[in-house]
Amino acid sequence: MEPASKRSTVSTAKTGGAALSRDVLWEILLRVPAKPLWRFRAACPSWHSLFSDSSFISAHPALRPGLILTLAGKNDVIHMTDLSGNVVRRISISLEAVSVSHPGPLYLLLDRSRVSLLDLDNGAVSTLPVDDLQGRVGSSFEGSYALGWVASTGQRKVLRVVSRYHKRIEQHCHVVTIGERCWRPVASAPLCVKFHIIRRHVAAHNSVIQGVVYFLPHRTYPSFDVIHVENNLRIGTNCVMAFDLETEEWRPTMLPGPPAISMTDKDCELKLANLNGNLAMLCHSHDFHDHHRVEIDVWFATDLEKGVWVKEHIIRLKFPISEPWTFIPDIQLLRTYAESKGHNFALNASFDEIDAAEFDGLVIPGGRAPEYLAMDQKVLDLVRKFSDSKKPIASVCHGQLILAAAGVVRDRTCTAYPAVKPVLVAAGAKWEEADTMTKCVVDGNLVTAAAYDGHPEFISLFVKALGGTATGSNKKILFLCGDYMEDYEVMVPFQSLQALGCHVDAVCPDKSAGDKCPTAIHDFEGDQTYSEKPGHDFALNASFDSVDASSYDALVVPGGRAPEYLALDDRVLSLAKGFMDKGKPVASICHGQQILSAAGVLQGRKCTAYPAVKLNVVLAGATWLEPDPIHRCFTDGNLVTGAAWPAHPEFVSQLMALLGIKVSFA
Numbered sequence: 001m002e003p004a005s006k007r008s009t010v011s012t013a014k015t016g017g018a019a020l021s022r023d024v025l026w027e028i029l030l031r032v033p034a035k036p037l038w039r040f041r042a043a044c045p046s047w048h049s050l051f052s053d054s055s056f057i058s059a060h061p062a063l064r065p066g067l068i069l070t071l072a073g074k075n076d077v078i079h080m081t082d083l084s085g086n087v088v089r090r091i092s093i094s095l096e097a098v099s100v101s102h103p104g105p106l107y108l109l110l111d112r113s114r115v116s117l118l119d120l121d122n123g124a125v126s127t128l129p130v131d132d133l134q135g136r137v138g139s140s141f142e143g144s145y146a147l148g149w150v151a152s153t154g155q156r157k158v159l160r161v162v163s164r165y166h167k168r169i170e171q172h173c174h175v176v177t178i179g180e181r182c183w184r185p186v187a188s189a190p191l192c193v194k195f196h197i198i199r200r201h202v203a204a205h206n207s208v209i210q211g212v213v214y215f216l217p218h219r220t221y222p223s224f225d226v227i228h229v230e231n232n233l234r235i236g237t238n239c240v241m242a243f244d245l246e247t248e249e250w251r252p253t254m255l256p257g258p259p260a261i262s263m264t265d266k267d268c269e270l271k272l273a274n275l276n277g278n279l280a281m282l283c284h285s286h287d288f289h290d291h292h293r294v295e296i297d298v299w300f301a302t303d304l305e306k307g308v309w310v311k312e313h314i315i316r317l318k319f320p321i322s323e324p325w326t327f328i329p330d331i332q333l334l335r336t337y338a339e340s341k342g343h344n345f346a347l348n349a350s351f352d353e354i355d356a357a358e359f360d361g362l363v364i365p366g367g368r369a370p371e372y373l374a375m376d377q378k379v380l381d382l383v384r385k386f387s388d389s390k391k392p393i394a395s396v397c398h399g400q401l402i403l404a405a406a407g408v409v410r411d412r413t414c415t416a417y418p419a420v421k422p423v424l425v426a427a428g429a430k431w432e433e434a435d436t437m438t439k440c441v442v443d444g445n446l447v448t449a450a451a452y453d454g455h456p457e458f459i460s461l462f463v464k465a466l467g468g469t470a471t472g473s474n475k476k477i478l479f480l481c482g483d484y485m486e487d488y489e490v491m492v493p494f495q496s497l498q499a500l501g502c503h504v505d506a507v508c509p510d511k512s513a514g515d516k517c518p519t520a521i522h523d524f525e526g527d528q529t530y531s532e533k534p535g536h537d538f539a540l541n542a543s544f545d546s547v548d549a550s551s552y553d554a555l556v557v558p559g560g561r562a563p564e565y566l567a568l569d570d571r572v573l574s575l576a577k578g579f580m581d582k583g584k585p586v587a588s589i590c591h592g593q594q595i596l597s598a599a600g601v602l603q604g605r606k607c608t609a610y611p612a613v614k615l616n617v618v619l620a621g622a623t624w625l626e627p628d629p630i631h632r633c634f635t636d637g638n639l640v641t642g643a644a645w646p647a648h649p650e651f652v653s654q655l656m657a658l659l660g661i662k663v664s665f666a
Contacts, residue, residue, distance in 0.1 A: 115145060115158070117178075129181050133162055133172060144193055144215075148208035148245045157245045159186075159213050161193045175248050186248050189241055191217040207272035209279055212251075213243040214272050240272070240279075240304075256307030257281060258299045279304065341533055343488060343523050343645075351378070356385040361466050366397020366417065366451070374405035383408060387445075392465035394447040396458055400424055403446075414448040415441045456498035463499070467666040473501035475659050478542075478552040480572065480595070481508040482562025487519040487535030488645035489558040489589050496652050497556075500661055505542035505552075509569050512543040520560050522590075522644075524630075529612070530644075532561075544571075554659060555579040559590020559610065559644070567598035577601055580638070585658040587640040589651055593617055607641040608634055 115128040146159045156178040163171045171193060174183035193206075194216040206215045217239060242251040261270065261283055269284040275298070283297040298313035356362075362383065364370070373379045379402060386393050387408040395403055400416040401423055403409045410428035418434055425431050432441050434450035440457045441448050447465060449458040463470070477497055481490060490506070497504050508517055519535035555576065557563070566572045572595060579586050580601040588596055593609035594616050596602050603621035611627065618624055625634050627643030633650035634641055638658065642651040656662070 115160075117147070128158060128178075129176055129183060131183055133174070133183075144206065146206045146208055146213040146215075146243075148211055148213055150211045150246045152211075152246060157248075159243055159245065161189065161215075163193070163218075173243075175245070184248075187250060189215065189243070189250055190254060191239070191241060193241070194218045207274045207279060208245070209274050211245045213245060214255075214279055215241045215243070216257075216270060216272060217241065240281075253305075255301075255304045258309035258311075259307070261299070275300070281309065341521075342535075343521055344525065354382065356382060356389070356391075359386075359391070361392040361394065361462065362386040363462070364393070364395040364399035364402055366395075366399045368398070370398045370401040374401045380406040390445050392445050392447065392462060394449075394458060394462040394465070396449040396454070397451050400448055403427075403448075404429070409446075412446055413441055413443040414446060415439050415450050416448060417450055455495040459496070459499035460501070463663065468663050469666070470500045470661065470663045472660040472662055475553040475661065476503045476551060477505070477554045477556060477659075478547065478549070479504065479506040479556045479558065480566070480575065480592075481506050481517050481538065481540060481558065482560075482566045483508070483517050484520045484560055485517065485538070485558045485562035486560030486590060486645060487521045487538075488648070489560060489592075490519060490538055491536065492645065492648050493556055493558075493587070493589075493652055493655075496648075497655075500656070500663070502659075502661070505547070506538070506540050507542045507544040507547050508540055509544050509566070509571055511540055512545075513541055515540050517562075522560065547575075549575055549578050552579075552584070554585040554587065554655065556655070557586070557588040557592035557595055559588075559592045561591070563591045563594040567594045573599040583638050585638050585640065585655060587642075587651060587655040587658075589642040589647065590644050593641060596620070597622075605639055606634065606636040607639060608632065608643050609641060610643050 144161045149156055158176050160174045161171055171188050173186045173188055175186055176183045206213050240255040240257055244251060258281060271282045273280045273282055279301040281299045296315040297311055299309045299311050302308045302310050383402060383406040397417045398420055400414060400420050404423045404427035409424060413430040413432055415432045415434045416424060421431055437451040437453040439450040440454045440461055442461055447461045479494055494504055516537040516539050519538050521533040521535040522530040525531050576595055576599040590610045591613055593613050597616040597620035602617060606623045606625055607617060608625040608627045609617050614624055630643050631646040633647045633654055635654045640654045
């Protein structure tokens with residue numbers, strides 16, 4: 001348990017006249033998963049203060065794995081990115097003024113003379129007071145803003161530093177408390193505060209930690225009059241200034257920055273950020289040869305007074321960011337998976353008509369559904385029937401919540417998504433840590449996995465538990481990928497073939513092993529064409545330029561939007577033509593046939609595709625096969641074609657047949 005002194009800001013909670021002590025409340029909330037904690041921040045100011053406290057974050061097991069950085073990018077979109085450079089969430093910015101009062105996490109936005117607060121919980125926007133000085137921002141004045149939380153009072157305050165250059169730099173500082181109508185003046189900063197505003201977003205040249213705003217000085221105008229000397233350190237542009245939101249005063253001592261960084265270096269852009277409750281400086285270096293490759297060094301202040309900084313991370317992004325890029329402070333409680341709407345899944349049976357005796361195994365997917373299914377007695381009874389009969393049960397991610405509620409994991413070794421650990425341990429399971437998200441564990445008839453990354457092994461182990469054996473799977477298969485290919489159409493066949501024991505490589509032109517391709521989710525939701533939503537990021541495991549096509553036994557071409565531009569790449573067309581000319585199996589689905597059409601390899605062939613691609617197929621000289629129903633697939637010689645992801649069962653099985661892969665059950 002954390003010392004009581006670290007919990008001094010936590011108020012007691014009352015229910016029915018009884019009060020919970022600080023220690024009890026602390027211990028209860030430590031056992032709450034990360035995602036509900038994000039919602040609990042809105043309960044009261046003291047709870048928000050607790051959840052933002054670094055000691056609580058360090059103590060909570062689900063909040064430690066990683067950090068989410070939030071960058072303002074192009075086209076009014078905010079990217080939430082992990083330390084590997086993967087985008088886990090995107091928010092479109094709207095600046096329509098609405099009246100909102102919400103205690104959730106807020107982000108400052110600027111649209112010329114208007115300052116707004118974006119609520120990350122619901123995307124709503126509210127505006128701050130407008131005075132005469134605020135009205136002149138964006139014309140002859142520029143503004144820098146910082147939003148912070150004062151733990152002692154529970155108030156949120158915004159510090160405004162308005163700058164004007166007229167023969168010399170003038171800066172005026174004001175503070176407003178959220179909910180009040182007037183800005184009040186405070187003293188000016190000891191050095192010229194860095195400011196830079198482009199296209200609505202307030203550049204994060206400041207960071208707020210525990211009610212203190214830290215600023216960088218302006219590199220062009222480091223001082224109003226002189227270079228300051230403090231604590232025998234010559235402090236010029238390489239320093240950090242601090243403003244206390246509680247006292248509304250600048251701290252008299254400035255802090256030295258990392259000695260390895262020159263704040264006057266024009267080849268890098270510097271920002272401050274609150275990462276895990278610690279002050280961090282982020283150095284964005286430019287790659288002039290490839291603007292799509294962005295590298296950010298992350299320095300943490302381990303001793304501010306002595307100027308001790310440690311570089312702990314190098315973040316490599318796979319997308320360009322516009323100026324000014326920024327980071328949202330107080331965002332560490334988003335350090336978990338992101339959530340967005342996926343495909344609509346069609347059920348093919350009714351729950352109440354299920355007879356467990358007629359089935360050989362049970363699969364429990366993860367996601368959020370297990371949270372409420374674990375409360376359904378009918379679900380728990382069904383799980384117990386499979387467990388009592390010793391039939392194979394395969395559960396992934398949060399699905400193990402249902403196993404725990406059914407009481408079937410006692411003394412069983414299992415894994416799950418890390419946030420599920422406390423529930424499994426409390427249910428008597430022998431927890432096996434998921435060192436990676438591909439982790440799978442087998443204990444008797446029970447197969448458990450940490451996340452969808454482990455699907456290949458998860459499926460393989462479940463098939464084995466059912467008595468299945470795969471033969472002829474010593475094949476090497478190449479996937480031709482691109483940005484915004486369809487999520488299902490790459491992930492499902494890729495992981496299915498891996499589960500069978502095949503060696504599967506995924507490549508994309510101008511990308512290397514370890515790079516990622518964003519995907520799109522295309523679904524059929526009653527409109528005249530498919531809908532589109534962001535999908536998972538798909539990790540490539542091979543480099544396009546080093547691929548030896550002759551070493552592969554088959555080629556798979558996913559659909560989605562990627563084929564539209566891949567069909568314009570001569571290297572891609574040459575690769576596809578090489579497989580077809582040699583008579584090697586080629587499996588293409590949905591819009592993937594756009595590539596085959598452009599490669600000139602469909603002349604005289606019979607094939608199908610997504611109906612909108614029919615024109616491409618027919619003009620390429622192929623005989624069109626109507627995909628009715630949409631799950632139909634066709635094989636013509638070495639070519640397998642399908643219309644869309646509902647055809648995956650036929651798509652994969654027909655490719656298996658061409659490759660000579662079989663699965664038999666004892």
